Amino acid sequence: MRILVLNNGSSSVKYRLYDGDRLVSKGLLERVTDYEAALREVTDSVDLADLGAVGHRVVHGGLRFTEPALITDEVVAAIEELVPLAPLHNPANLAGIGVARKLLPGVPQVAVFDTAFHRTLPEAAATYAIDRDVADRYGIHRYGFHGTSHAYVSRRTAALLDRPLAEVNTITLHLGNGASACAVSGGRSVATSMGLSPLEGLVMGSRSGDLDPAVVFHLHRTAGMSVDEIDDLLNHRSGLVGLAGAGDMREVLSRRAAGDRAAALAIDVYCRRIRSYVGAYYAVLGRLDAIAFTAGVGENAATVRAESLAGLDRLGIEIDPARNDSVREGIISPEGATVTVCVMPTDEELEIATQTRSVVGGSPKG
Numbered sequence: 001m002r003i004l005v006l007n008n009g010s011s012s013v014k015y016r017l018y019d020g021d022r023l024v025s026k027g028l029l030e031r032v033t034d035y036e037a038a039l040r041e042v043t044d045s046v047d048l049a050d051l052g053a054v055g056h057r058v059v060h061g062g063l064r065f066t067e068p069a070l071i072t073d074e075v076v077a078a079i080e081e082l083v084p085l086a087p088l089h090n091p092a093n094l095a096g097i098g099v100a101r102k103l104l105p106g107v108p109q110v111a112v113f114d115t116a117f118h119r120t121l122p123e124a125a126a127t128y129a130i131d132r133d134v135a136d137r138y139g140i141h142r143y144g145f146h147g148t149s150h151a152y153v154s155r156r157t158a159a160l161l162d163r164p165l166a167e168v169n170t171i172t173l174h175l176g177n178g179a180s181a182c183a184v185s186g187g188r189s190v191a192t193s194m195g196l197s198p199l200e201g202l203v204m205g206s207r208s209g210d211l212d213p214a215v216v217f218h219l220h221r222t223a224g225m226s227v228d229e230i231d232d233l234l235n236h237r238s239g240l241v242g243l244a245g246a247g248d249m250r251e252v253l254s255r256r257a258a259g260d261r262a263a264a265l266a267i268d269v270y271c272r273r274i275r276s277y278v279g280a281y282y283a284v285l286g287r288l289d290a291i292a293f294t295a296g297v298g299e300n301a302a303t304v305r306a307e308s309l310a311g312l313d314r315l316g317i318e319i320d321p322a323r324n325d326s327v328r329e330g331i332i333s334p335e336g337a338t339v340t341v342c343v344m345p346t347d348e349e350l351e352i353a354t355q356t357r358s359v360v361g362g363s364p365k366g
Contacts (some may be wrong), residue, residue: 001052003353006039008057010085010299012087013038016209016349017046023350027114053108054100055356057148057348058093060086061113061300063141068116068355071109072095079111084223085139085196110356117147120188125284128195144182144192146174149294152351153344154184157292159243160330160342166238169285171278174346175304176295177205181274183281186227191284193277199234203270208238210273240266249297267307274308282315288339291317294346305332309341317341 002024007014011032017025025046032038048074056071062082069075083090093111101109118126128135135141150172155172157172158165165187172182179202183191193209194309203209211234225233233242233335241247243266244255255263282288293305302324309317316338323332333341 001357002048002050003055003356004042004046004048004051004102004269005051005055005319005349005352005356006042006096007059007349008035010092013042014349015046016353017048018350018353021350021354026349031164035092036099039096039099039103048104051104051107053356055110055112055352056093056097056100057114057352058097058111059089059114059145059285060143061111061115062139062143063118063119065111065113065343066119068112068359070359071101073129075111084102086144090325093145096242099284108360109161110359112148112352112355114145115143116149116193117151118142118144120190121192122190125191131295136172140196141167142188142192142195143193144180144221145198146178146180146182147189148348148351149346150176150180150184150189150192151187152183152293152348153294153346154182154187156344157290157340157342158187160344161290161340163289166287169287170290170292171281171288172292172294172344173278173298173308175202175274175293175298175301179204179205179209179297181277181281184285185285191281203266203273204239206239206241207247208234208242215285240270243269253301253303256296267304271304271307271310275310275312278309278312278317279315287323288316290340290342292342292344294344299328299343299345305341305343315339 003018005016013029013032015027029038058079060082064078079094080282128140138314149299152170154170155165157170158168161168170184172184174180181202182189183192191332199207201209205348219230234310240252244252244263246252252263252266255265297304305322310318318334318337319332319341320334327343329345332343
């Protein structure tokens with residue numbers, strides 16, 4: 001079965017066409033201002049013969065969507081209701097859905113939600129300690145993101161260990177421009193670093209990650225910054241950008257090597273945050289079988305991997321330097337290590353195609 005996957009951003013359209021698990025065609029359209037024109041370009045440029053379905057990435061599914069959903073008018077309305085929780089993402093996702101339904105009216109359309117994988121979080125992990133009525137009224141809850149990546153990588157890691165997914169406890173570290181950690185027990189998310197929004201958790205390219213909430217009040221009261229200005233600061237002028245002046249980890253590492261002290265501190269803060277989450281999630285899981293690094297930084301920055309796990313050898317977590325420097329996919333821990341550390345390239349679009357196929361028919365998700 002052929003599946004077309006659409007991943008719409010605020011000004012871009014990323015597409016992949018799969019025949020089973022085989023990638024047939026791919027592309028990225030940038031600086032998009034007209035989604036209909038962009039998707040017409042996609043449908044004109046790829047062979048859509050025998051197309052079985054279209055899978056759409058939808059960032060926020062709230063508490064309602066615990067799995068992928070066949071798109072209906074009711075589902076579209078529910079996604080629209082969630083726009084206040086993802087104002088930069090859900091509108092673009094909805095635009096792509098609307099145009100695809102118009103251009104391909106006879107083809108099933110499926111929404112695959114970034115948040116759905118984390119709906120297995122225990123209530124204690126998903127609940128913020130604020131007034132319950134306020135939280136319920138305004139949807140304040142830990143939702144988590146990067147769910148398709150964490151699902152794919154944890155499943156692939158279990159296969160690498162040659163063990164059933166239900167028996168494996170893994171910490172997945174999705175380290176890209178956006179970054180998140182997830183504790184996965186038997187294929188189920190039990191803790192994740194992103195929360196109400198993708199701002200919480202690890203240090204990212206331009207996002208702060210964890211922050212004392214009083215910083216927001218202080219900036220408003222003392223610096224006179226508006227809510228929008230603080231939002232821009234924490235999402236676009238923080239993280240590596242705020243600490244080192246560059247959001248690309250390759251550039252930050254290069255600057256550190258040249259003696260830039262700000263870059264050195266930025267990497268120390270970045271890696272220390274990851275190490276703190278690894279320790280916390282080890283405690284949550286109780287038993288840890290594997291740690292998987294993925295996404296742009298996780299797959300390519302051997303130095304970051306080594307420094308993030310430095311000093312954890314007494315927990316059975318070690319990295320073999322030679323393997324770490326040479327392995328692009330596979331195990332980078334020493335032979336016989338208690339905890340397997342690996343590099344596992346992610347494929348969020350393939351995961352979306354797999355989940356789409358599970359909704360409309362064909363081979364079920366593994």
